[in-house]
Amino acid sequence: MKDTHVRFRVGVVGVGVIGAAVTESLLTGPQADAIDVALSPRSTELTAQLSERFETAHACASNQEVVDRSDVVIVAVRPEHVLEVCRPLAFREEQVVVSLAAGWPASTLAPLVTPAVSVCQLIPLPMIRLHSGPIVLQPRVEVVERLFRGCGRLVALEEESDVITLSCASASMSTFFALQARIVEWVTSQGVGIDSAKEYVQELFVGLAHEMTAIPADDLAGVVRAHETPGGLNEQVREALDAMGAFDVVARQLDLMRRERLQHT
Ligand SMILES: NC(=O)c1ccc[n+]([C@@H]2O[C@H](COP(=O)([O-])OP(=O)(O)OC[C@H]3O[C@@H](n4cnc5c(N)ncnc54)[C@H](OP(=O)(O)O)[C@@H]3O)[C@@H](O)[C@H]2O)c1
Structure with missing residues (x-):
């Protein structure tokens, strides 16, 4: 069912394999008409492909521009780059920050993205592109649940350590x-x-x-x-x-x- 009440402003920092798959899933999924995506620079080929294909995907000049244009910021760089990528960025208190990086659960990322208070970890798999497969979410954040509705099967977890267990199962x-x-x-x-x-x-x-x-x-x-x-x-x-x-x-x-x-x- 389409969510007609809200326009989602989503930022993707790190448009690699999974950042691109998530963007494609969101912009072809049931909420697509209500989503704008700001894409980080680098990975120029994928970013160019996405912004050419989707009118609502916009390639930004810097990671800070991505953060500034977004209400939900998805951090999709490799785990070893999360610190250097997030440390210089200025987040806002009302922003939701979503970690895709393995080993970066909400509690580890939260101090890096203050004053943003709503932080979670999301583990999609490449088949999210086809609106299929499990999407682990921990902890539950309502706007993220609404955003990803129909992009796969959301599996919301209570415990951070359970994310590791399911990641291993993948x-x-x-x-x-x-x-x-x-x-x-x-x-x-x-x-x-x-x-x-x-x-x-x-x-x-x-x-x-x-x-x-x-x-x-x-x-x-x-x-x-x-x-x-x-x-x-x-x-x-x-x-x-x-x-x-x-x-x-x-x-x-x-x-x-x-x-x-x-x-x-
Ligand atoms: N692949 C999966 O199935 C999967 C599933 C769930 C979660 N994850 C997690 O998602 C993250 C990304 O994985 P991936 O497989 O998508 O890796 P990837 O293909 O290497 O993508 C990482 C992207 O981050 C970009 N990047 C690096 N430094 C950056 C910076 N300073 N500013 C902006 N972008 C920067 C890279 O750009 P360049 O190409 O220009 O270096 C690259 O496009 C990892 O933390 C992984 O744990 C992956």
């Missing part, structure tokens, strides 16, 4: 694609054309993802059983992976990553 993305690529490769090696192989595997995984949305959170083991006949093909593959510890490796890696990230906060 490290499964390339494994997901590697698994699909390996299956497509095997199918084509058996003589099926690449287009049919890709289409089949993609639709299989899309269908499974849809099924997942309908499964209660306390029945994930049940759904594994529901998708394998005792002694059947699915059971064979899953048990072989289980026996070699493949699923445990995933859990161990996520655990390791989370401990490392917590040590650096």
Whole structure:
């Protein structure tokens, strides 16, 4: 549903991969007609593409101009650049500052962006461009929730440490694609054309993802059983992976990553 009451003035400082994806999502999403985006300099190619494509995206001459033109400032530079980028900027008390940077939760960023009092961390993923995927928000800030409504599935968290846990879980993305690529490769090696192989595997995984949305959170083991006949093909593959510890490796890696990230906060 469109929010017709408010015009959102959004600034993006750091228009790289995710800054550009967020801008595209906002300006093609359900609130697009009510959003103006001020884009920081640097990353000139992406900024030029966005301001050419969207009338409401404006390339600014400085990061301070971005802040001055915005009510919601999205900080989307790499974690190691957040300090040098934010320290010289003059924020306003009523501004909302949104950190996209890993390792920069609201409590860490807040002292850098005073007098702005409303600070949060948002973790979108690249599929936000397609208005899809989870968008972690911590803490809940009402205007940010309204701004990103329809750009993906907002997951609002109470605890800062939970953001780290879910960020680690997102490290499964390339494994997901590697698994699909390996299956497509095997199918084509058996003589099926690449287009049919890709289409089949993609639709299989899309269908499974849809099924997942309908499964209660306390029945994930049940759904594994529901998708394998005792002694059947699915059971064979899953048990072989289980026996070699493949699923445990995933859990161990996520655990390791989370401990490392917590040590650096
Ligand atoms: N990629 C993801 O999927 C993802 C998801 C969630 C969160 N994040 C977080 O988002 C942040 C950005 O990640 P990314 O993958 O988008 O990195 P990226 O592609 O390297 O983008 C960072 C951008 O910041 C720009 N930049 C650097 N210094 C700047 C300055 N002083 N003023 C203005 N812009 C400056 C860079 O410009 P130049 O190209 O000119 O150097 C670059 O375009 C990271 O903190 C990351 O933790 C990323």
